Amino acid sequence: MASSVLRVPWCFLLLALTGCESALPDSADVGPGAGVALGTSESDIRIANSLLTQELVVNAIAANHDANQTLATSSLESLFDPDEMVLNGQTAFINHQLRDPYAQRFMAYLVGCALGPGETLKWLNPSQPAGSQLSEWAGSAGLCPWWRTQAPGDACLKRVTACLLARNNKLGQRVDLSMRGELHEPALSIAQPFALDAWTKPLDHVPASSAPLSSSVPCDEQTVGAGRDCGWTMHSVGWCPAGQTIAVGAGGPQSCDSPGTPLGSSDEARMMLRVCRGIAGCNNADARHVASSQGCSPESTNPTPDEATDPSVRFTCPASGGYFTVMTAPWDSEVAGTANVGVSAGVQAPLSERSVYRIREGAFYGNLFGKDALRDDINVTVRQVSGQRNKYEVIRPRSPQTAPIFNDLYACYDPGWVYGMAYATYRVCALPGSGQDCAAKVTGPCWNTDPQAPRQCDQQDGPLLSGDGDFGKCHDPSNNVWEEPVTVYLNGACDLVDDAHRDLCKRRSEPAPPLEDSRSAPGKR
Template identity: 65%
Template sequence: MGTQAAEIRIANSLTTRELVLNAIAANHDANEALATHSLESLFDPDAQVPGAASDLIANQLHDPYAQRFMAYLVGCALAEGETLAWLNPFLPAGSQRSEWAGGAGLCPQWRTSAPAPDSACLKRVTACLLARNNGLDRRVGLSMRGEIHEPPLSIAEPFALDVWAAPLDHVQGSRTQVGSAAPCAGAAVGAERDCGWSMHSVGWCPAGQTVSVGAGGPTGGPSACGLGAPLGSSAGARMVMRVCAGISGCDSTSPEWMASSEGCTEGSTSPLPTAATNPSVSLSCPAQGGYFTVMTAPWDSTAMGQANVDVTPTAQLPLSERGVYRIREGAFYGNMFGRGALRGDINVQVVKSRDRYVVKRPTQPQAKPIFRDLYSCYDPGWVQGLAYATYRVCALPGSNEDCAATVTGACWDAKGTGQCLAEDGSLFVGDGDFVACRDRALHIWREPVTVFLNGPCDLVDEQHNALCARWSEPPPPRREDTDRLPKEPRKR
């Protein structure tokens, strides 16, 4: 048997209602069909197998929740770069062909072959879906960590350890995309434009401390022009730089904007990198979290150049995934697929009524979980662990209703009596993944996903901020992680 450890950096914005009340997962027949067929045979118009199963799935896709659920399922199951074709019934005939994109690669074989009953593959995808849901509909970057115990050739490594954590191209905690990450519609110049930027890296520095960030400009920023030694370098074309607070990119008008630079010679139109045109900035480290994001771009959006960004010694850049996501939230595990996965009294249906389709869901909030075997446990670092974990997995925060999972308790405690048998899997010591976690019947689930957040309140609204209190702050990012990184982002 072979084993692998993996960290997966992925977005979380599947709402709890979409997870638990969609017409595929929450319909007995559709759920069983999904668990016993390949994805291509059910969805791909070029490989679809005609029959009752594919007909049922096509009918259930008239539910928008089902479409969102499948987008996230494919994102968990298939690998980055893979897609699954499907027909969207909400689009005009002849133009219905659509695609869902893969991402985590936790069950790539599902594309062409049906999973084995009660397989580790289905449990990994379940854990991924459960980890990626939240009742607030917030799009939050998170790190999922876990272990794979299967023959080494049966599944490729889902994600290599992400040693260079690229900044998010959306505003953390919202669905708003960073406009500056989009290509420019035409030629544009300067550091104030809001298009054609690349998300370079995430850095960290002690709150309130003054640091410098540069791509060839002087250490000390614009005030040190002609005096400070070069910090970093630029090549190929004149480059510009922007620094934002947090782990997301920003636009020039965003509250997160901290500084921009296009060199020492203000107003210069030179297209070449020189000591006078290379960018650098001096800034005070963000008070909240100490994280900052660096964006780079050619001064002329039509040019091609390279920025080698460096920072003064008290800052760290670029950070690894482990350095960006330091708040261990808890573990998610179980199996939501197959006959018997749902409560007997739950069956979301899509019914055609005259010329339209009607989705019939439960009309009243559910006091008990809809799925029999979905679980979560919480990290012992939360002051109000049970309250936080319940808030996290329920569609109606504060009500304990329409919950996606049963909260089993603390994943770990000092006495070793928590729900999981270990708080750091042996395959990759130090990544902090809970392993072999129990449900309330003491059955052990060996495919948990442990989630790490950037900030403790990332998934909590302002009205419930007391829930995200921690017993202590996490230690700063480890410098040894940063020191081993290359100075250029890996190609993605």
């Protein structure tokens, strides 16, 4: 049985943004196995394949008036958890609507936004045979953890809405981002900013994919040596100063040709290092792989740390500078050790979340929950196919839709974009060239340094955490103020733009390189 203790979110909100397809379908058949991959820990928003636009806006939970209102006014456990749910017409209807695979995906992302890391919500998958229906959705962001045991409240619904809206992108692929904002719950005496991680680990998946990096997966059998692609740990992200030759070590010297004071140290076992370009880990044969090290005497089979086997990597940074990642691993995959990583002078590492995600994209806000959330002419339903006992079909609105499905979903863009309106439309619309099938209305620039120029938000840095750059008090076209926006930061300006639309991600200027104290820090086992 789940605890009823109130759990306030503590984690940094570094999440995987995953995408949308090109248009809204007219209808979909739902066979008995339609939801087989859903409802497990793999559906968490950190690692799910993608939250498509249609999964967000035309699913049979959010885009059904009765189901939406029930969800907005009930605890999650009372509707979904078989150990806690109240058996009545409402829960039966919600379970029926879950025959829509879009609804299952939507709920997986909703739980990921609302509940915190390590939390799960049980549910019954009606697309599975009796006895095999028990499933779980996993939490991640922790923006409204009390929704598990009680009705969420208005501010909570708005935060979760913003989180869900920020999960969309046209590419339909995983892109990692940082969410910034503030959590205000006066009735619970809560007023706190989204916390930012002081140490950002490299991404452990293949870039632009949800597939796990093979090097981050445990080895199936005992393996030794730096060339292996299993059993590595994502250690840290650093900034490589433009054109400089730098070194990273865990007990090895800055150069094997001229040994000197070692960088860092290795403890308990012989350790190895791998350095990759960018903010994601890499495999040995990847183009992003810079170098790996198992010490200045790589031929040695000594399994213990010493000056000949302690690793270090020396490399030259690109002319424009850039990010690099550090991975660590024991030389022998079946032993445990610690790599205390050190870096040469002038290197910024390990970097914080704020330093890794520096491109402010814009803000997302609104409310997709409640009795007035949907257009009156929209109501997605699930019905049994005539004459077929176990087959159902989902009745959705036709595509394209010229107006958004939901009345109050909005996005504004950072003024740093050269083509801000075009970029933001590309971001939230499945058919951006036509302005159709959009998940939200683009309201304009979030901020403008000219007080006489249009701006959609009253604050460009919320008061609870100075310097995190979260927009606050953002307006819709009717000038209503929304108090719970989520501001998104990207690692790269073109992270969400395909090759054919690169002009859209032009920025007026690039942020300065990260400025954090160079320091040694203990490694991860």
